[in-house]
Amino acid sequence: MTTTTLTIRQIADQTGVSTATVSRVLNNRPGISDKARDAVLRAVNEAGYRGRTNASASVLQIGLVYAVSSETAPLRGYEADLAAGVYSSLADQQAQMAILHLADKRPDETFTQFFHRKHVDGVVLRVSSASRAIAGQITEEGFPCVVASDRFDNGSIGYVDYDSRVGMARAMDYLAELGHRRVSLAIHVHGEDTDHRDRMQAYKEGLSRNGLDFDPALVIPTISSREGGASVIDQCMTMANPPTAIVFTNPPPTIGAIKRALQRGLKVPDDLSIVGYDNADLRHSVFPAFSAVCQDAERIGRLAASSLMDRLQDRSVAPVQTVVPTLFEANETTGAPRKSFKAADGLSGM
Amino acid sequence: MTTTTLTIRQIADQTGVSTATVSRVLNNRPGISDKARDAVLRAVNEAGYRGRTNASASVLQIGLVYAVSSETAPLRGYEADLAAGVYSSLADQQAQMAILHLADKRPDETFTQFFHRKHVDGVVLRVSSASRAIAGQITEEGFPCVVASDRFDNGSIGYVDYDSRVGMARAMDYLAELGHRRVSLAIHVHGEDTDHRDRMQAYKEGLSRNGLDFDPALVIPTISSREGGASVIDQCMTMANPPTAIVFTNPPPTIGAIKRALQRGLKVPDDLSIVGYDNADLRHSVFPAFSAVCQDAERIGRLAASSLMDRLQDRSVAPVQTVVPTLFEANETTGAPRKSFKAADGLSGM
């Protein structure tokens, strides 16, 4: 850890400009050449200048930063579990957590300037498919940043992500082993994010690995809410050749689907097997406990925060790219399909 | 809103000491008389001195402060919902939220000094029964503080709290109307906090209002976890004269109890009615949806934060004490007790 307290004097010397210019850049005052601004901000990030700090009082503050529009509200559902992980890791290291939204960034300031203004020394970043590029921009500026739950080919972008494919593959194999031939994928409709692609890919691979045909009619676009899940059940009931198992890709539709299935008098899992998705331990909070592909959002938060802290403590540390596998856990919502279905397919089962 | 940026010069003039003394007090330097320290800190809080701030950059930062030992982890369960409310209210007002733990306070610094060091301008405070007194101490120092989900007789302490008694009373009346004569209270064991007392009181009043006797054997101390709830069901099954309805006072035991009851083959609500507790909308995430006394943790968070912001904007505003009623919502886990029970009691029901 760099213990020397940095001053704008040092940034000025390093960059070959006056302290006046450094000050103007940091505060985004008008009338600065791009060249000067870029040089100063680069030096600031390289050295880790933190502003006029008070030796004894100085506490590192990390931002949990949302680069998403309102579709993802901080501290609800998945985000709450993630934030709990970030917080617990930071608390262990005497650092402070603030929650920020990039909507507050002024269009004429750089990310570095924005974070400086908000007094955060590093960020754990949440992006959506539409805002993924921001991770590259922040990293490009040299501001310490670790993305939580997305991944990038660009090796300079630090991230901690799941590999949804692992858990999904196990789920598919498990269902096939039980004798299911018609397995639906109820997949969230929020664009083509990494997770969406992973889950879709694992579904298709799971089918072919188990000798099952891909039927586009069995891929059901699903709104990520309890109502969305309930509606999937309704749709399946009207199908001429319905699935014997459905795999959901988010927790709320899983809950809604189980509930609707039971309400409609379906026996779960005898009439219908359901594999859900879980970010924490929701699957054990409901009855019947549902079989699920399990992420651990809190763990992702902890890993992202501690990786970020490592880089703040030593700026020469390279960005880390971590992938955590997801697990499949069989509980009470999966079982062998009814004989009649198997018979109809002319198959003897496993 | 006080737009003038305050300096230690003004605090010094107001207090009749030098700027050197003000600086020493703010940074908790040794060798300061109690008299000087108290006078300076009082003036600081009265005027709302915020440190050397950068006009344009200055963002109000609010602390969500935990004055509790590790029993209550920030951002889990109830705390996540509360934090979401605090955050959403602050975000609307361009203020920033940081999460703090009083364990980080040094024993030799005052609360005001601690918060100054952490760069927070006001706090939403969470206390436990053991740490309630802290709310008075912080308020005494004059530091802007609103307690979330506890209440105080001392009129100078601002708070936003539930009145659990309202919802509990309705739950008791509802069960009595259905014909229940033996109603258990499964109450959390974490000490004698305000909520604990409220719920116990409403239970007893509910019994007597409906002409039912209080039986101490029906008050079951319950650990606030799913296992705790499950264990309550196990205990009831061994009772010679078991309750026909159980009221739980926290969400996790509610979940655990319903699950255990169903696992044991009990019909809910035919064999046993269950009234649970809900902080958000967990009751609709499970099957069957449970009847519950409903708090709205997020709303408490929003109200606490906005009341705090009001006081920061105008320091002459008196602390507000707000009480929000809880509701009772009947769902699928409550119904009339089996005839046999009523017959055994020699009663004809409602």
Place this chain on the structure above:
DNA sequence: CTGAAAGCGCTTACAG
């Protein structure tokens, strides 16, 4: 325990 005064870091009106 306290203040006058020097010093430090950042900001900004002024000059070019």
Place this chain on the structure above:
DNA sequence: CTGAAAGCGCTTACAG
């Protein structure tokens, strides 16, 4: 668009 220099707010070694 930039720097030299004055200025501002806070801190701290020094003196009492």
